[in-house]
Amino acid sequence: MAARPKLRDMTAQTVLSRPVQRGGAWRRVLWTLAGVSALLVGGAALMSAQDDRLPVPANWPDMGATLPAAQPPKGLAFSVLPTAASNGGSEALVVGGGSWLTYRRPVQVAVLVNHPQAAFLFDTGLGREHAAQFAVNGVAHQLLLGYGEVRPAADQLAAAGWPVSRIRMIVPSHMHWDHVSGLVDFPDAEVWVTPQEQAQAEHGAPPAFLRSQFETVKRWRSLHFTDGPYVGFERSLDMFKDGSVVLVPLTGHTAGHTGMFLNLPSGKRYFFTGDVTWTKEGIDWPADRSKVLRRMVHLDHDEAMNQAAIVRLHGIQRRFPSLKMVPAHDENVMKTLPQFPAFEG
Ligand SMILES: [Zn+2]
Numbered sequence: 001m002a003a004r005p006k007l008r009d010m011t012a013q014t015v016l017s018r019p020v021q022r023g024g025a026w027r028r029v030l031w032t033l034a035g036v037s038a039l040l041v042g043g044a045a046l047m048s049a050q051d052d053r054l055p056v057p058a059n060w061p062d063m064g065a066t067l068p069a070a071q072p073p074k075g076l077a078f079s080v081l082p083t084a085a086s087n088g089g090s091e092a093l094v095v096g097g098g099s100w101l102t103y104r105r106p107v108q109v110a111v112l113v114n115h116p117q118a119a120f121l122f123d124t125g126l127g128r129e130h131a132a133q134f135a136v137n138g139v140a141h142q143l144l145l146g147y148g149e150v151r152p153a154a155d156q157l158a159a160a161g162w163p164v165s166r167i168r169m170i171v172p173s174h175m176h177w178d179h180v181s182g183l184v185d186f187p188d189a190e191v192w193v194t195p196q197e198q199a200q201a202e203h204g205a206p207p208a209f210l211r212s213q214f215e216t217v218k219r220w221r222s223l224h225f226t227d228g229p230y231v232g233f234e235r236s237l238d239m240f241k242d243g244s245v246v247l248v249p250l251t252g253h254t255a256g257h258t259g260m261f262l263n264l265p266s267g268k269r270y271f272f273t274g275d276v277t278w279t280k281e282g283i284d285w286p287a288d289r290s291k292v293l294r295r296m297v298h299l300d301h302d303e304a305m306n307q308a309a310i311v312r313l314h315g316i317q318r319r320f321p322s323l324k325m326v327p328a329h330d331e332n333v334m335k336t337l338p339q340f341p342a343f344e345g
Contacts, residue, residue, distance in 0.1 A: 050096075050291040050292070051092075051096030051097045051287065051288075051290055051291055052096075052097075053097065053285050053286065053287055054285075054286045054287060054288065054307055054310055054311050054314075055311075056286065056311060056314065056315070057311070057315075060232070060315045060318075060319065061232045061312075061315075062232065063231050063232040063315070063316060063319050063320075064231065064232075067231065067263075067269060067320055067323065068230060068231065068243065068246075069243060070242070070243030070244055070263035071242045071243055071244070072242065072243070072244035072263050072264055072265045073115070073116050073117075073240075073242060073244065073265070074116075074265055075114075075116045075265075075345070076113075076114070076115050076116065076244055076264060076265055076345055077114050077264070077343035077344060077345030078111060078112060078113045078114065078262060078264070078270075078338070078343065078344060078345075079111075079112045079114075079338050079339070079340040079341065079342060079343045079344070080109050080110075080111055080112075080334055080337045080338060080339055080340065081109060081110040081111075081112060081125065081151075081153045081156050081157070081339075081340045082107055082108075082109050082125070082151070082334060082339065083108050083109060083110060083124075083125030083126045083127070083150060083151055083152055083153055083156075083182070084107070084108045084125060084126040084130075084147045084148060084149065084150045084151070085105045085106070085107045085108070085147060085148050085331065086105060086106045086107070086108070086145070086146065086147045086148075086329075087105075087146040087147060087148065088103060088104055088105035088106065089103070089104065090102070090103065090104070091103070091104045091279075091281075092290055093289075093290045093292065093293045094106065094278050094279055094289065094290070094293075095277065095278065095279045095281045095282045095285075095287055095288075095289060095290070096282075096287040096288050096289060096290045096291060097281075097285060097287050098279075098281060098287075098290070104279070104331070105331055106278055106279075106329035106330070106331060107329055107330075107331045107334055108125040108126050108147065108178045108179075108181075108329065109123065109125045109328070109334055110122075110123055110124045110125045110153035110182060111123060111272060112153075112157075112167075112340060113245060113262065114343065115239075115240055115244065115245065117240050118168040118169060118240075119166055119167055119168060120167060120168055120169035120170060120171060120189075121153065121167055121169075121170045121171070121182075121186070121189075122171050122172075122173065122260050122272055123171075123172055123173050123179045123180075123274075123328060124153055124170060124172070124179065124180055124181060124182030124183055124185070124186070125152075125153055125178070125179075125181065125182060126147065126150045126152065126178065126181045126182065127152045127153070127154065127181040127182030127183070127184060127185045127213075128152045128154060128155065128182070128184070128185050129181070129184050129185075129212070129213075130150050130152070130181050132212065133177065133181055133210045133212050133213050134177075134210075136206050136210060136212070137206050137207045141206070141207040144297070145178075145207055152182055152185060153182050153185070154182060154185035154186065156340055157340075160340065160341040164185060164186050164187075164188075164189075165188055167186050167189050168189060168190065169189055169190045169191070169192055169221070170182075170183060170186060170189045170190070170191050170192070171191075171192045171193075171223075171239075171247065171258065171260065172191070172192075172193060172197075172258075173250075173257060173258055173259065173260070173272070173274030173275065173328055174197055174253060174254040174256065174257045174258065174274060174275060175193060175197055175198070175200070175201035175204070175209060175214065175254065176208050176209065176254065176275065177206075177207065177208065177209065177210045177213060178329075179274075179275075179328070180213050180214055181210075181213055183213055183214055183217055184212075184213065184216060187216070187218060188218070188219070189219070190219045190220075190221045191214075191217050191219065191220055191221065192221045192223045193220070193221075193222075193223055193256060193258075194222070194223045194224070194249070194255075194256030194258065195222055195256070196251075196255040196256035197223075197254055197255055197256025197257070197258070198220065198222075198256070199255070200254055200255040200256065200301065201214060208298075223237065223247065223256075223258065224237070225237050225247070225248070225249055227246075230246055230248055230261070231248070231261070231316055231320075232312065232315070232316065233248040233249065235248075235249065236248050243263060244262070244263050244264075245260065245261070245262055245263075246260070246261040246263075247259070247260055247261075248260075248261065250273065250274060250276050250309045251301075251302070251305055251309070252276065252300060252301065252302050252303070252304075252305035252306025252307070252308065252309045253274065253275045253276055253299070253300050253301060253306045253309075254275075254300075254301045255301050255302075257274055257275070257276070257301075257309075258274065259271060259272060259273050259274055259276070260272040264344065264345055265345055266344075266345060268324070268344070269320075269322065269323050269324065270323070270324045270325075270326055271313075271316070271323055271324070271325050271326065272326045272328070273313055273325055273326060273327050273328070274327070274328050275327070275328050275329070276306060276309045276310055276313060276327070277289070277310055277313070277327050278327055278328075278329045278330065279327055279329075279330045279332075280325060280327055280330050280332065280333050282310060282327065283310065283313045283314055283317055283325050283327065284314070284317065285314075286310045286311055286313070286314035287310075288303075288306070288307055288310060313325065
């Protein structure tokens with residue numbers, strides 16, 4: 001009778017080399033895989049279950065019967081400059097209630113508005129100095145916030161014969177790193193931000209705020225919403241006093257987060273909504289970013305205020321379905337807009 005092998009001799013090799021037990025080992029592997037898959041699916045379902053739609057009020061604030069009048073001048077046009085795309089992930093993380101099986105790749109863009117009085121950028125996307133700026137982040141944040149090839153807005157403009165000096169102003173939706181990386185590429189532009197946003201950025205820290213991106217700005221312009229109510233917002237700022245470009249406060253994601261209505265000569269109307277949501281689905285459903293991501297990373301300055309802003313955008317979209325909403329990172333929406341050097345006016 002063969003001696004019973006000691007426990008330490010029962011290696012995987014000895015188990016697998018015995019034909020009688022080989023099937024058992026594979027069965028164990030399959031059961032383990034099934035168990036891990038069930039855990040993953042169960043975990044994902046559990047996480048998704050926490051992502052309820054945001055409650056919608058029975059009565060909306062007065063937004064007027066129609067969108068406000070505008071006199072956009074002939075020649076006003078805009079174009080999108082895609083500067084980079086993040087490495088991306090499951091849609092269920094990007095928007096609560098999204099599919100775990102849909103892969104999303106949020107983009108970082110600059111929006112060029114060419115108004116006869118002045119050309120300006122709404123956000124800059126990633127700029128020429130992105131690598132040095134991003135290098136201050138730890139390894140975990142570099143992985144989490146990773147992005148692909150960068151095509152700085154300044155380079156795209158230069159290639160099409162636009163000197164950077166032609167960009168007179170930059171209006172960041174907010175001062176997070178993926179929106180103001182290109183400020184340094186436009187040293188003569190006036191940067192319009194609210195005092196609250198500037199203060200938050202100056203007291204902020206990586207990875208959200210990167211000092212190297214804005215410490216050399218020469219010309220700040222303090223943005224105040226000195227004009228009257230607009231589409232339900234109590235205050236607004238009509239940039240050129242012709243109703244074509246109207247800024248509104250969308251506080252929550254950051255302290256001075258700003259949105260931009262753009263009213264074109266063609267009659268087409270856009271609302272650039274920054275990072276209130278990362279996707280159009282967030283406005284349509286309405287839904288915040290996934291709870292699991294919000295608990296993992298500190299995303300919002302004031303989460304409750306940002307959720308109120310999401311619901312407000314949802315209400316505006318319901319009231320004015322022809323108004324085209326443009327969340328700053330939604331790659332699907334961006335694809336439908338004119339890509340530089342193409343313009344729409
Ligand atoms: Zn962003």
